[in-house]
Amino acid sequence: xxxxxxxxxxxxxxxxxxxxxxxxxxxxxxxxxxxxxxxxxxxxxxxxxxxxxxxxxxxxxxxxxxxxxxxxxxxxxxxxxxxxxxxxxxxxxxxxxxxxxxxxxxxxxxxxxxxxxxxxxxxxxxxxxxxxxxxxxxxxxxxxxxxxxxxxxxxxxxxxxxxxxxxxxxxxxxxxxxxxxxxxxxxxxxxxxxxxxxxxxxxxxxxxxxxxxxxxxxxxxxxxxxxxxxxxxxxxxxxxxxxxxxxxxxxxxxxxxxxxxxxxxxxxxxxxxxxxxxxxxxxxxxxxxxxxxxxxxxxxxxxxxxxxxxxxxxxx
Amino acid sequence: xxxxxxxxxxxxxxxxxxxxxxxxxxxxxxxxxxxxxxxxxxxxxxxxxxxxxxxxxxxxxxxxxxxxxxxxxxxxxxxxxxxxxxxxxxxxxxxxxxxxxxxxxxxxxxxxxxxxxxxxxxxxxxxxxxxxxxxxxxxxxxxxxxxxxxxxxxxxxxxxxxxxxxxxxxxxxxxxxxxxxxxxxxxxxxxxxxxxxxxxxxxxxxxxxxxxxxxxxxxxxxxxxxxxxxxxxxxxxxxxxxxxxxxxxxxxxxxxxxxxxxxxxxxxxxxxxxxxxxxxxxxxxxxxxxxxxxxxxxxxxxxxxxxxxxxxxxxxxxxxxxxxxxxxxxxxxxxxxxxxxxxxxxxxxxxxxxxxxxxxxxxxxxxxxxxxxxxxxxxxxxxxxxxxxxxxxxxxxxxxxxxxxxxxxxxxxxxxxxxxxxxxxxxxxxxxxxxxxxxxxxxxxxxxxxxxxxxxxxxxxxxxxxxxxxxxxxxxxxxxxxxxxxxxxxxxxxxxxxxxxxxxxxxxxxxxxxxxxxxxxxxxxxxxxxxxxxxxxxxxxxxxxxxx
Numbered sequence: 001x002x003x004x005x006x007x008x009x010x011x012x013x014x015x016x017x018x019x020x021x022x023x024x025x026x027x028x029x030x031x032x033x034x035x036x037x038x039x040x041x042x043x044x045x046x047x048x049x050x051x052x053x054x055x056x057x058x059x060x061x062x063x064x065x066x067x068x069x070x071x072x073x074x075x076x077x078x079x080x081x082x083x084x085x086x087x088x089x090x091x092x093x094x095x096x097x098x099x100x101x102x103x104x105x106x107x108x109x110x111x112x113x114x115x116x117x118x119x120x121x122x123x124x125x126x127x128x129x130x131x132x133x134x135x136x137x138x139x140x141x142x143x144x145x146x147x148x149x150x151x152x153x154x155x156x157x158x159x160x161x162x163x164x165x166x167x168x169x170x171x172x173x174x175x176x177x178x179x180x181x182x183x184x185x186x187x188x189x190x191x192x193x194x195x196x197x198x199x200x201x202x203x204x205x206x207x208x209x210x211x212x213x214x215x216x217x218x219x220x221x222x223x224x225x226x227x228x229x230x231x232x233x234x235x236x237x238x239x240x241x242x243x244x245x246x247x248x249x250x251x252x253x254x255x256x257x258x259x260x261x262x263x264x265x266x267x268x269x270x271x272x273x274x275x276x277x278x279x280x281x282x283x284x285x286x287x288x289x290x291x292x293x294x295x296x297x298x299x300x301x302x303x304x305x306x307x308x309x310x311x312x313x314x315x316x
Numbered sequence: 317x318x319x320x321x322x323x324x325x326x327x328x329x330x331x332x333x334x335x336x337x338x339x340x341x342x343x344x345x346x347x348x349x350x351x352x353x354x355x356x357x358x359x360x361x362x363x364x365x366x367x368x369x370x371x372x373x374x375x376x377x378x379x380x381x382x383x384x385x386x387x388x389x390x391x392x393x394x395x396x397x398x399x400x401x402x403x404x405x406x407x408x409x410x411x412x413x414x415x416x417x418x419x420x421x422x423x424x425x426x427x428x429x430x431x432x433x434x435x436x437x438x439x440x441x442x443x444x445x446x447x448x449x450x451x452x453x454x455x456x457x458x459x460x461x462x463x464x465x466x467x468x469x470x471x472x473x474x475x476x477x478x479x480x481x482x483x484x485x486x487x488x489x490x491x492x493x494x495x496x497x498x499x500x501x502x503x504x505x506x507x508x509x510x511x512x513x514x515x516x517x518x519x520x521x522x523x524x525x526x527x528x529x530x531x532x533x534x535x536x537x538x539x540x541x542x543x544x545x546x547x548x549x550x551x552x553x554x555x556x557x558x559x560x561x562x563x564x565x566x567x568x569x570x571x572x573x574x575x576x577x578x579x580x581x582x583x584x585x586x587x588x589x590x591x592x593x594x595x596x597x598x599x600x601x602x603x604x605x606x607x608x609x610x611x612x613x614x615x616x617x618x619x620x621x622x623x624x625x626x627x628x629x630x631x632x633x634x635x636x637x638x639x640x641x642x643x644x645x646x647x648x649x650x651x652x653x654x655x656x657x658x659x660x661x662x663x664x665x666x667x668x669x670x671x672x673x674x675x676x677x678x679x680x681x682x683x684x685x686x687x688x689x690x691x692x693x694x695x696x697x698x699x700x701x702x703x704x705x706x707x708x709x710x711x712x713x714x715x716x717x718x719x720x721x722x723x724x725x726x727x728x729x730x731x732x733x734x735x736x737x738x739x740x741x742x743x744x745x746x747x748x749x750x751x752x753x754x755x756x757x758x759x760x761x762x763x764x765x766x767x768x769x770x771x772x773x774x775x776x777x778x779x780x781x782x783x784x785x786x787x788x789x790x791x792x793x794x795x796x797x798x799x800x801x802x803x804x805x806x807x808x809x810x811x812x813x814x815x816x817x818x819x820x821x822x823x824x825x826x827x828x829x830x831x832x833x834x835x836x837x838x839x840x841x842x843x844x845x846x847x848x849x850x851x852x853x854x855x856x857x858x859x860x861x862x863x864x
Contacts, residue, residue, distance in 0.1 A: 033754065037394060038394045039394075039401060055530070082394060084534075165601070166585070167551065261592070
């Protein structure tokens with residue numbers, strides 16, 4: 001297991017290098033530079049040229065890339081052109097809201113998806129199953145931002161139960177922190193809940209008709225035990241995969257939802273960095289997101305081995 | 317049978333529950349929510365609320381005011397260094413922190429703010445400013461001549477508008493509280509330039525100015541009624557009242573006169589989504605929401621507790637490439653002007669006829685000195701037949717005309733689409749090229765990459781500051797324009813200056829360099845409980861307060 005993890009981490013290096021070249025190339029080729037965003041609408045060409053010269057953005061691609069790569073390897077991800085802080089500290093700062101939001105959204109998703117998934121599998125072919133499956137289609141089909149706007153109007157403006165937008169850090173109190181996150185988390189979790197429900201349903205159905213379940217039933221075990229202990233445990237790896245993917249999606253930032261609810265997370269940082277052509281931040285965020293995604297996948301792989309001891313990582 | 321029925325009912329219930337997964341989760345929070353709404357309305361802010369009592373004369377009941385004001389701005393400014401950026405948001409916020417020697421009152425007359433007075437030498441070349449004594453920067457240091465000289469000389473070099481007109485001027489210190497400015501040519505507009513709110517001449521301490529790099533000031537320390545407390549990137553700028561503030565005297569008017577710093581804290585929160593800003597002003601989360609989209613004007617106007625403030629803010633202008641490509645042919649340019657129907661374009665862009673006006677002038681229609689009609693016969697012709705004749709005269713052969721635009725500015729984008737249609741009706745092969753804002757700017761600034769573009773430009777105080785007469789803007793570099801600008805600046809009287817501007821504006825139309833499409837309004841929404849708010853050029857909050 002240990003050597004497997006090391007191997008996976010080492011295999012990250014070429015992935016990250018390829019990503020870094022690709023991202024650097026894209027940002028280099030991307031027309032419109034940071035000077036434009038800094039100087040505003042009425043800037044003249046001379047002002048733009050002068051600022052690009054001062055910032056070093058008119059140098060050749062390779063010079064800029066290797067300078068950046070050299071610094072990266074020493075742990076210096078560069079300085080943001082707009083945020084007046086280093087890229088790493090910006091990522092650290094913007095990651096916390098995203099992490100809170102992702103955890104809450106995932107929690108909402110799981111609370112509904114796992115029980116409903118099992119129920120749908122257990123009641124396969126019945127009206128309950130049909131209703132649940134139809135509902136999941138609805139959840140998948142309705143875009144999160146639309147739900148977000150609906151929630152904002154209904155719970156924020158009409159009922160005034162929750163604030164319409166904004167973010168308060170955890171240090172200002174748990175409830176204060178959560179109440180700003182509930183609406184965006186709900187709008188993000190709907191699609192994830194729908195996906196996980198469907199996956200749980202089909203994974204449980206797959207195992208529900210296997211011989212060992214029949215054996216368990218014939219032993220006289222209660223249906224609850226059969227379902228939750230025997231069936232769910234064996235369906236867990238497939239469910240875990242989709243939960244991992246959904247968490248990966250949530251944790252790497254939800255651009256539209258974060259913009260709509262004004263949450264200063266990774267999604268908002270990404271879209272703002274692109275709009276401002278904050279090149280080092282764009283590169284930093286993409287590398288960070290790559291690392292996170294790989295990290296989440298690796299964690300899921302490791303968890304496979306824990307939930308199902310038959311899976312032995314790294315052994316042929 | 318019965319069991320089956322119950323199952324169905326349950327299934328239906330479950331279906332609804334799952335399809336509203338979100339609502340289900342909501343129930344956990346329902347019980348506590350009303351308290352939360354209270355807190356939200358009280359400012360939606362992290363800062364602790366304390367109560368303040370307004371000063372009243374006599375028996376009237378004392379009104380209580382919030383000590384924190386939340387303003388939803390549309391975007392984060394790139395910097396608060398007004399000299400390096402022409403962003404309106406940057407200038408609007410920076411004005412609460414910084415002050416200039418002179419600033420505009422609401423009749424666009426320069427009034428002394430950090431200066432006490434200004435003497436102009438007989439030949440009009442030397443301006444001697446007497447500074448107010450005892451004015452302190454936010455870092456506690458007293459403002460003296462060396463700070464003013466450092467700041468103003470930086471302004472002359474950094475601000476494109478100052479550089480273009482006053483670039484050869486120089487500021488020098490005479491004594492601790494006296495500064496002179498020496499200009500190359502006498503002109504009637506020098507004080508107006510110093511007081512112009514766009515890229516405004518903000519005074520900072522000398523050491524801060526000296527430490528500024530090419531990307532601008534590293535610290536934002538001014539003398540204004542508010543000081544910068546915190547800039548939380550992509551979230552808010554928090555200003556706090558400057559308790560050592562010494563306000564200029566006089567009645568409050570525009571950016572001039574007495575400044576109170578009435579509210580302890582101001583948060584400019586960056587809320588890019590229109591719907592979120594509007595929802596926030598409706599719930600009381602924000603006390604003001606800037607840039608209300610005009611298509612939602614009527615809806616927001618009908619909201620209880622919300623007040624709308626409207627101000628004509630600038631022109632939507634169409635620029636034609638006069639220096640490169642097919643449009644160097646003047647008849648083609650005049651054909652474009654002939655084809656345009658401004659009523660349709662402005663309606664398409666702003667959607668509410670009460671929020672725009674049709675006028676050929678480039679300058680503020682309310683600014684008596686510069687509101688002229690020169691070239692009006694070229695404005696709003698909407699004559700496709702005339703355009704076709706001019707096209708034939710120009711020998712136009714269906715070459716592609718590139719209209720460059722960006723959907724990041726909805727009004728510019730909408731106007732471009734309407735113009736495209738009008739040009740097509742007149743026989744042009746007009747194609748719209750759409751880019752995001754930075755790429756649009758790149759195309760716009762390079763005459764090889766556009767034929768026509770439309771931008772919304774804020775009002776300028778002087779014709780010489782207009783983008784249309786700036787060769788770097790759309791590449792219009794002809795001697796008539798440069799001479800025209802000089803004729804305005806060095807005119808013997810205001811009447812003569814106005815006449816010369818009228819002639820220059822007429823030339824801009826005759827030459828087919830550009831056309832104003834119309835004048836647009838900016839709309840800011842405030843809570844009805846907000847008092848002393850002034851919407852002048854930018855929203856002014858330093859005297860504003862919000863009753864609880």
